[in-house]
Amino acid sequence: MTAIVDRHDAVAVVTIDRQEALNALNVETLTELRDRLRELADDDSARVVVLTGAGDRAFVAGADIKYMSGLGAEEAKEWGALGHEAARLLEEMPKPTIAAINGFALGGGCELALGCDLRYASSKARLGQPEIDLGIVPGWGGTQRLARVCGLGIAKELILTGRPVEAEEALRVGLVNAVADPVLEHALEVAQKLAAKSPVALRVAKRLLNLSPGALEREADEFGDLFASEDAREGLTAFAEKRPPRFVGR
Numbered sequence: 475m476t477a478i479v480d481r482h483d484a485v486a487v488v489t490i491d492r493q494e495a496l497n498a499l500n501v502e503t504l505t506e507l508r509d510r511l512r513e514l515a516d517d518d519s520a521r522v523v524v525l526t527g528a529g530d531r532a533f534v535a536g537a538d539i540k541y542m543s544g545l546g547a548e549e550a551k552e553w554g555a556l557g558h559e560a561a562r563l564l565e566e567m568p569k570p571t572i573a574a575i576n577g578f579a580l581g582g583g584c585e586l587a588l589g590c591d592l593r594y595a596s597s598k599a600r601l602g603q604p605e606i607d608l609g610i611v612p613g614w615g616g617t618q619r620l621a622r623v624c625g626l627g628i629a630k631e632l633i634l635t636g637r638p639v640e641a642e643e644a645l646r647v648g649l650v651n652a653v654a655d656p657v658l659e660h661a662l663e664v665a666q667k668l669a670a671k672s673p674v675a676l677r678v679a680k681r682l683l684n685l686s687p688g689a690l691e692r693e694a695d696e697f698g699d700l701f702a703s704e705d706a707r708e709g710l711t712a713f714a715e716k717r718p719p720r721f722v723g724r
């Protein structure tokens with residue numbers, strides 16, 4: 475099991491545990507995560523959901539690049555849909571969701587955190603959307619949610635350059651709500667406070683706050699198409715081969 479649920483009274487903590495790959499998401503882990511989130515969305519006894527990573531190095535270091543390097547355009551769309559569903563469940567389930575970011579939150583990891591209603595980071599956390607350096611783009615809602623959370627200017631800088639940010643900068647640009655150590659303890663404190671509020675009012679508040687025109691489907695489509703490019707193949711392969719990518723522009 476790589477997506478584990480623990481209960482703390484009415485708070486459910488979901489821990490992604492694939493530490494040998496810094497909790498990067500392969501199909502098995504992402505499917506388990508999606509299934510646990512589906513269950514928690516329908517479970518009235520879980521009033522708040524906290525998402526975190528196992529160990530002290532990573533929240534989620536992204537989608538599994540080695541797995542993705544073998545994907546064709548159609549498979550990439552399916553893979554994209556799975557990640558989109560997980561992020562959408564975090565964003566839309568009728569109860570608050572909190573990311574306790576205990577280390578690297580890169581690529582798909584940052585996108586899962588962006589799906590959550592609240593984000594808290596440990597002082598060692600590093601967040602970012604480095605997909606551009608792999609010849610691809612954020613594909614699990616990052617282009618839309620990062621802009622919504624931090625503003626278009628910050629989102630463009632972070633997505634176009636791929637530059638990761640440390641916890642303090644993440645706080646300054648509004649990417650996280652607070653920096654706290656130990657971060658899970660802080661997230662649990664907030665979660666317990668939310669669990670004591672009216673679930674009905676929380677559900678409605680969350681639904682209203684989320685009202686906005688969506689362009690997420692477009693992102694999913696374009697991401698899949700990008701997988702047919704030589705540059706995506708090169709960027710993803712170069713990571714596995716531990717060498718800098720040589721992009722050719724097609």
Ligand code: DAK
Pocket residue numbers: 494495496498535536537538539540542550551553554555557578580581582583604605608612613614694697698
């Ligand atoms: N995937 C696979 N393995 C990973 C990984 C990842 N994202 N991140 C780390 N690992 C593995 C490393 O390969 C290494 O395994 P071994 O080589 O020892 O077997 C192990 O975890 C420890 O990592 P390092 O040795 O690299 O540790 P360091 O402290 O030196 O560096 C690091 C830590 C986080 C800076 C580095 O590992 C790194 O740069 N990792 C990659 C981060 C990244 O680029 N993440 C974004 C991935 S792209 C889609 C939509 C969205 C996406 C995909 C599809 N569709 C719509 C289809 C999302 C894309 C992404 O998330």
